[in-house]
Amino acid sequence: MPAASTTLRTLAVSAVALLTVTGCQALDDAGRTMGRADIVNDLAARMDRALELTYSAEYQLPGGKTATISQAQDPARSAYTWPEGKLAVTEEATTRCGVEGDETTCTLEAPPAPNSKPSVIVFTEAEREGLITPPMVMGLLTNAALDPGAVIAQSDTTVAGLHATCVDIRQNADNFTACVTGEGTLGSFTGQVDGEPVEVALSRYQPQVDASAFELPPGADVVDRRPAGN
Template sequence: MPAASTTLRTIAASAIALLTVTGCQALDDAGRAMGRADIVNDLAARMDRALGLTYSAEYQLGGGRTALIVQAQDPARSAYQWPGGKLTVTAEATTHCDAEGERTTCTLDAPPAANSKPSVVVFAAAEREGQVTPPMVMGLLTTAALDPGAVITQSDTTVAGLLATCVDVRQDGEHFSACVTGEGALGSFTGRIDGEPVELALSRYQEQVDGAAFELPPGAGIVDRRPDS
């Protein structure tokens, strides 16, 4: 899975730089490449802006399960919660919680560097746990935009009451679709990750957050591995 070690704007810039080196392409090919670059750049710019927002986004997963992405500013902190797991990044710690049956264990590690964006750190760790993240979706879109054989269709819709831009991608026998809201939140994703079918859709979006989203689950066992613990 692609790591979220850089901002989405960097991903888009790289895609555009490659797409605009058209060389001896025919004009229609150049036009198609620029169209793809425009789509990728627009969605990446939205997601990049969203890294600096305060919001709570609840997602409906397959099988009736739910997931939650929460981030806040001043102080900057972020959390990603899914069935059986939770990741939280604050100024005090990077926390990974796992639930097995009725028991939850949370491991506290050192917080990220002061200049790191908590949401980027959370997304990178969530991807390693097999979760879908905005940077992951952006990476898939960039790969498709660079593939002249990929068929990319754009449309507009409403997701959880928010206006969103959607793309449908067919590439090398594979198919995925994704939507990004005007606010920059991931609106939906349907496709395969590492060969496994994945589906999520935004069900609720708020510009306020509950501070409890950054706290340890009640009754959780704690393993504190921070250097000063």
């Protein structure tokens, strides 16, 4: 599977190569006119840089629930925690946890290959669980940028105390609004994914991570499927 940074750059380059500066336009911080491809390229570059950061981002979900994305460097680790489960990738293991009632069961599998990006693995697995991820949002933005019939409006706002760039997409029935912070984290997303309504909003951002973010939940039943020696 290609690294997320490469994927994001490929998406952005495709948008730039195939689009002229037409349709909805905005101004960047220097006052220059930005086209749809420029906006997508800027957001892709932010998300690309964020893959190399250490941070913890807590998101508000519908119904008062929360989810957290955490990643750290040296060593590289990443985790996505939500009410029904947890995914964590460290040097020691790839961990998948599920919650059913009052019981939590975690399965430990082999860690990723050396030089793999833990965040890429976590985001890929999270998408399979129906969770929204930064690369998923970037893909939706790129698809919209490549659609000449889509209407894309850009605006600026503040999310959890951070400056963010937002894009409002009107593309047939696939309408959504997404915001990306200046740090490159997903600020918010409201729309539909695979026909299902999705809404997440960043409620807290910290440029550091507590080590417990990558540990097993307290009291979890553990199934260790790692090869002997790990």
